[in-house]
Amino acid sequence: MPGGGDGAARAGPAGLLGLHTRNSAAYKGLYALLMKRGGRDFRTSETIDAKAYTADSIDIRHIFPQKWCSTNGINSAFANCIVNKTAIDGLTWGYIGASAPRKYLAAVEPEFR
Numbered sequence: 001m002p003g004g005g006d007g008a009a010r011a012g013p014a015g016l017l018g019l020h021t022r023n024s025a026a027y028k029g030l031y032a033l034l035m036k037r038g039g040r041d042f043r044t045s046e047t048i049d050a051k052a053y054t055a056d057s058i059d060i061r062h063i064f065p066q067k068w069c070s071t072n073g074i075n076s077a078f079a080n081c082i083v084n085k086t087a088i089d090g091l092t093w094g095y096i097g098a099s100a101p102r103k104y105l106a107a108v109e110p111e112f113r
Contacts, residue, residue: 016081016082016083017077017078017081017083018081019081019082020077020080020081020082022060027082030082031060031087034048034087035048035049035050035053035087039087041056041058041087041088041089041092042086042088042092042108043089043091043092043095043108044089048087052089053087056089056090056091057089057090057091058087058088058089058090059087059088059090059093060085060086060087060088061085061086061087061088061093061096062079062080062084062085063084063085063086063101064079064084064100064101065096065097065098065099066079066080067098068098068099068100069084071098072100092108095107095108
């Protein structure tokens with residue numbers, strides 16, 4: 001099957017749960033589309049483009065950190081799939097640590113204003 005082994009060949013939302021490998025074409029393609037279509041940093045609301053990706057130390061990071069998922073009994077297959085990851089800059093990552101979004105978003109929210 002084309003793209004096999006990483007869930008890329010499966011259609012629909014269930015296929016996204018099988019995407020874990022950041023080096024797969026499907027994984028890279030989703031983030032390329034995110035940047036092409038004006039994806040925004042959820043802390044600054046600035047568009048993530050190639051320049052911002054480099055200048056702001058943007059990387060694909062967990063929304064719910066691995067440690068939080070492990071502590072709260074979340075299966076590692078779910079914790080590490082693409083659905084739990086997004087492009088996050090280095091400064092925002094510093095706010096996250098091992099906290100759930102409800103906690104770190106409260107620290108980040110004042111920057112929206």
